[in-house]
Amino acid sequence: MSILEVSQVNKNFGGLAALHNVNFSVDEGSIHSLIGPNGAGKSTLLNVLVGLLKPDGGSVEFDGKSLLGKTPHDINQLGVARVFQTPQVFPDLTLLENIAISGYADRDGGFKFNLFETADTAKPVINNAKRVLEEVGLIEQQKAEARHLSRGDKRRLELGICLAHEPRLLLLDEPTAGMARHETETTIDLLRNISAKTKMTMVIVEHDMSVVFALSETISVLAQGRIIAEGKPEDVKGDPKVKEAYLGEEQE
Amino acid sequence: MSSSDIKAAYDPSASGRRVGSDFKRKDLTTLAVFALITFTMPLWFPLIGGYSGLDTKILIWAIFAVGFDLLLGYTGYLSFGHAAFFGISAYITGLMLLHVSDNIIPAMIASLIVTLIMALIIGLLTLKRTGIYFSILTLAFGEMFHSLAVSTLQDWTGGDNGLTGVPTPMLFGLKMQNLTMFYFVAVLAIIMFYIARRIGRSPFGLMMKAIKSNQTRLEYTGINVLRYKLSAFVISAIYAGLAGSLMVIYEPYVASEFLSWQESGRVVIMTVMGGVGTLVGPMFGAFFMLYFENVVSVLLQEQWLLVLGLMFMAIVIFLPGGFADGAKRLWNRVSRQGDN
Amino acid sequence: MNQIFLQVLTGLQLGAIFVLIALGLTLIFGTLGVVNFAHGALFMLGAYIAVILAGKLGFVTAILVVPLALFAIGLLMERGLVKHFYDRPHTDQILVTFGLAIVVQEALKWYFGANNIPFAEPAWGTGQTIFYGTGVTVPDPIPGLRIYMPFIEGFVFYPKWRLILILVSMSTVAGLFVLLQFTRFGLVVRAGMRDSEMLRFLGINISKRFAVVFGLGSAIAGIAGVFGGPVTQVDPAVGMSMLVPSFLVVVIGGMGSLPGAVLASIMIGMAMAFSVNVAWLSQIVVYLVAVAVLLIRPRGLLGQKGLME
Numbered sequence: 081m082s083i084l085e086v087s088q089v090n091k092n093f094g095g096l097a098a099l100h101n102v103n104f105s106v107d108e109g110s111i112h113s114l115i116g117p118n119g120a121g122k123s124t125l126l127n128v129l130v131g132l133l134k135p136d137g138g139s140v141e142f143d144g145k146s147l148l149g150k151t152p153h154d155i156n157q158l159g160v161a162r163v164f165q166t167p168q169v170f171p172d173l174t175l176l177e178n179i180a181i182s183g184y185a186d187r188d189g190g191f192k193f194n195l196f197e198t199a200d201t202a203k204p205v206i207n208n209a210k211r212v213l214e215e216v217g218l219i220e221q222q223k224a225e226a227r228h229l230s231r232g233d234k235r236r237l238e239l240g241i242c243l244a245h246e247p248r249l250l251l252l253d254e255p256t257a258g259m260a261r262h263e264t265e266t267t268i269d270l271l272r273n274i275s276a277k278t279k280m281t282m283v284i285v286e287h288d289m290s291v292v293f294a295l296s297e298t299i300s301v302l303a304q305g306r307i308i309a310e311g312k313p314e315d316v317k318g319d320p321k322v323k324e325a326y327l328g329e330e331q332e
Numbered sequence: 333m334s335s336s337d338i339k340a341a342y343d344p345s346a347s348g349r350r351v352g353s354d355f356k357r358k359d360l361t362t363l364a365v366f367a368l369i370t371f372t373m374p375l376w377f378p379l380i381g382g383y384s385g386l387d388t389k390i391l392i393w394a395i396f397a398v399g400f401d402l403l404l405g406y407t408g409y410l411s412f413g414h415a416a417f418f419g420i421s422a423y424i425t426g427l428m429l430l431h432v433s434d435n436i437i438p439a440m441i442a443s444l445i446v447t448l449i450m451a452l453i454i455g456l457l458t459l460k461r462t463g464i465y466f467s468i469l470t471l472a473f474g475e476m477f478h479s480l481a482v483s484t485l486q487d488w489t490g491g492d493n494g495l496t497g498v499p500t501p502m503l504f505g506l507k508m509q510n511l512t513m514f515y516f517v518a519v520l521a522i523i524m525f526y527i528a529r530r531i532g533r534s535p536f537g538l539m540m541k542a543i544k545s546n547q548t549r550l551e552y553t554g555i556n557v558l559r560y561k562l563s564a565f566v567i568s569a570i571y572a573g574l575a576g577s578l579m580v581i582y583e584p585y586v587a588s589e590f591l592s593w594q595e596s597g598r599v600v601i602m603t604v605m606g607g608v609g610t611l612v613g614p615m616f617g618a619f620f621m622l623y624f625e626n627v628v629s630v631l632l633q634e635q636w637l638l639v640l641g642l643m644f645m646a647i648v649i650f651l652p653g654g655f656a657d658g659a660k661r662l663w664n665r666v667s668r669q670g671d672n
Numbered sequence: 673m674n675q676i677f678l679q680v681l682t683g684l685q686l687g688a689i690f691v692l693i694a695l696g697l698t699l700i701f702g703t704l705g706v707v708n709f710a711h712g713a714l715f716m717l718g719a720y721i722a723v724i725l726a727g728k729l730g731f732v733t734a735i736l737v738v739p740l741a742l743f744a745i746g747l748l749m750e751r752g753l754v755k756h757f758y759d760r761p762h763t764d765q766i767l768v769t770f771g772l773a774i775v776v777q778e779a780l781k782w783y784f785g786a787n788n789i790p791f792a793e794p795a796w797g798t799g800q801t802i803f804y805g806t807g808v809t810v811p812d813p814i815p816g817l818r819i820y821m822p823f824i825e826g827f828v829f830y831p832k833w834r835l836i837l838i839l840v841s842m843s844t845v846a847g848l849f850v851l852l853q854f855t856r857f858g859l860v861v862r863a864g865m866r867d868s869e870m871l872r873f874l875g876i877n878i879s880k881r882f883a884v885v886f887g888l889g890s891a892i893a894g895i896a897g898v899f900g901g902p903v904t905q906v907d908p909a910v911g912m913s914m915l916v917p918s919f920l921v922v923v924i925g926g927m928g929s930l931p932g933a934v935l936a937s938i939m940i941g942m943a944m945a946f947s948v949n950v951a952w953l954s955q956i957v958v959y960l961v962a963v964a965v966l967l968i969r970p971r972g973l974l975g976q977k978g979l980m981e
Contacts, residue, residue, distance in 0.1 A: 153551050168549040173538075173542065198530075245553065464701075467766050468919045475959070484956055635778070
């Protein structure tokens with residue numbers, strides 16, 4: 081049963097085809113990786129999914145509903161969350177507040193004119209935020225401002241912001257970029273746990289093949305704006321077209 | 333969130349409650365102190381050289397500044413056109429008192445409704461893009477209303493001379509003058525301060541702070557950023573509108589300068605010098621600036637604004653947190669010495 | 673026809689001052705990302721220095737010295753103040769330049785008083801230009817420069833100094849475009865306006881070059897001060913009153929776009945000139961044009977996508 085259905089999506093930048101008739105389908109509850117050489121169009125595809133870019137043609141359906149023309153916050157409210165390549169958190173707010181914002185977005189929707197509730201005593205939201213902080217291993221620093229975190233911790237916080245909303249589809253753009261080896265392992269374990277526990281669907285864009293192979297059930301390979309291969313990790317590994325795409329890049 | 337999670341979250345043994353009541357007590361203490369200082373102002377203000385009436389004016393500006401801080405300090409948007417709301421509301425109040433009734437209630441209500449509508453329109457035109465763009469465009473809109481008042485609409489507004497002949501404002505038979513007016517403004521100032529504090533602490537206030545901190549993340553966390561920005565802008569405009577309306581009730585005359593960029597600049601200076609994002613700071617900033625302008629200026633004569641401008645620059649450069657931050661640092665140093 | 677011709681000239685003249693102020697604003701914004709609220713004050717300083725110099729050493733000296741002086745002031749302002757604000761929020765940059773604008777304004781008021789200082793154009797720039805049409809001979813006793821325009825009926829008088837202002841402004845714009853288009857410095861500046869992150873990445877020392885950009889922007893404001901001063905007022909309020917329309921020029925043109933600034937200033941100048949006889953409209957036409965443009969094209973006429981969004 082697929083939760084995300086991308087079909088025949090095209091995107092041109094000034095005559096340059098960044099995405100060319102891309103078909104891409106993600107099964108509910110699976111971890112699906114999107115790999116490919118630099119400039120293959122992975123980021124473009126992610127941006128189309130979250131509503132940042134509008135494709136020139138094709139359709140994007142999440143859970144049977146079209147995402148095209150929807151704003152990023154509407155798409156997020158439908159249950160699609162994204163972790164960015166450079167971690168996006170709220171640097172001036174405490175870790176607890178960072179997560180609580182997501183909790184309020186979950187509870188109140190995109191906008192609520194609630195001026196007189198006290199934000200830091202709304203128990204369901206705050207307790208849930210604490211639980212999430214525990215889960216991503218940042219509970220000890222809950223009162224600290226996010227600006228003081230290391231890059232790896234910021235990424236975990238961002239993951240926490242996404243999780244607090246309990247999304248049905250989590251898009252991760254290079255979730256381990258710039259992390260030390262042991263941080264990468266922790267992140268892999270964390271993602272694996274979440275996936276096992278909540279059956280959350282994940283799409284991971286990643287360069288680090290050890291991460292890709294450790295996590296993915298399915299891999300799609302994007303090269304020059306087209307999906308050139310798709311399948312189980314061991315199938316993709318042996319695919320000559322994939323080797324060619326990557327080797328081609330290395331020779332340049 | 334699943335229902336079992338919610339149930340778990342309501343567990344009364346969780347530590348949230350004590351913290352909550354602490355906050356409430358602290359809140360009430362602050363409010364009581366503020367109310368005490370405000371209500372006794374007619375007693376202590378003359379002792380430091382203030383003349384009667386200036387205290388009312390200070391409180392009116394304090395309302396303006398605390399609302400401005402909700403926009404600048406929380407949301408991070410720097411408006412250079414808030415005089416538009418102050419001035420439009422002042423004109424509407426003046427016109428209502430002049431042509432409809434000398435009762436202030438309909439005048440104030442009409443002023444606030446017009447302010448609200450103007451704020452919605454201007455907000456929609458200026459808030460869709462970045463903060464820089466917003467600062468420039470609000471400055472331009474402010475100047476537009478100033479030009480409108482002194483040229484296009486001068487038959488209504490009295491042009492450069494301002495709106496004169498406004499009758500003494502009444503509140504159901506009570507003349508809004510002197511101490512009556514002072515206490516009327518004082519009560520409103522306390523209420524508006526309390527509302528601002530509640531907004532600051534609310535989930536709405538949290539969203540405002542998040543806008544200042546990282547709009548991208550907020551949008552991708554499912555929040556309709558534009559609607560929060562617009563609401564924050566409208567709320568702060570209402571504060572400005574209330575101040576503008578009170579200013580005309582305090583002194584039944586509408587000056588065209590109420591709409592000028594100097595007036596917008598004045599609330600910017602108060603807010604920043606007092607300390608953005610602290611609410612109390614900007615109110616003190618209002619006190620400081622008007623005291624400086626009307627009392628200390630005797631020593632400096634015409635150069636008071638030059639001196640104030642230099643102080644403003646020094647604060648922006650060296651103490652971006654304003655007086656509030658300065659006081660906090662000083663307090664920390666003193667209490668640390670006390671510990672030793 | 674004659675009336676229209678005059679209004680076009682007036683429009684060009686108004687636009688000529690706006691463009692000189694707006695070019696510096698948009699140049700500084702495009703490269704440094706700083707919105708300079710003190711840019712009107714720089715123009716005003718230019719005008720004041722020009723009045724003094726013209727009175728003591730002659731107008732030609734003023735023309736030569738004021739742009740250089742403003743270049744130095746701009747450089748000083750960037751190195752001494754603005755530089756320290758690159759890493760601070762945009763609101764702080766705006767606040768500190770706004771503070772500076774007030775200080776400059778009040779300092780000038782203190783020293784020179786609040787009133788307008790008379791600033792006469794030089795002897796060689798006084799008098800009228802006489803445009804004349806086909807079959808018309810201008811009687812000899814009428815003094816002034818004579819220019820033939822085929823579509824004019826009879827003659828049209830226009831102050832010579834205003835014509836000079838238009839020409840100076842046009843040459844300055846042309847000069848700036850040549851500088852940016854054909855020099856290495858220009859290449860770096862243009863690249864910086866596209867993507868300053870990229871330049872920093874490439875290790876090009878943009879910091880020093882950008883200080884020069886700030887000086888350049890100020891110098892152009894200085895040119896506006898010398899040549900525009902005799903046309904506008906020279907009083908402590910003129911800085912802010914010129915800043916607002918110049919900001920609108922920048923926004924209408926598209927922030928960071930130099931050709932946009934040129935186009936928008938002509939547009940605003942024309943709008944002001946052609947509405948001058950409609951009392952209710954003339955004072956607010958600038959704002960109406962701005963609102964109209966922004967409703968139709970929120971990015972401004974020639975604004976780039978991605979910038980400022």
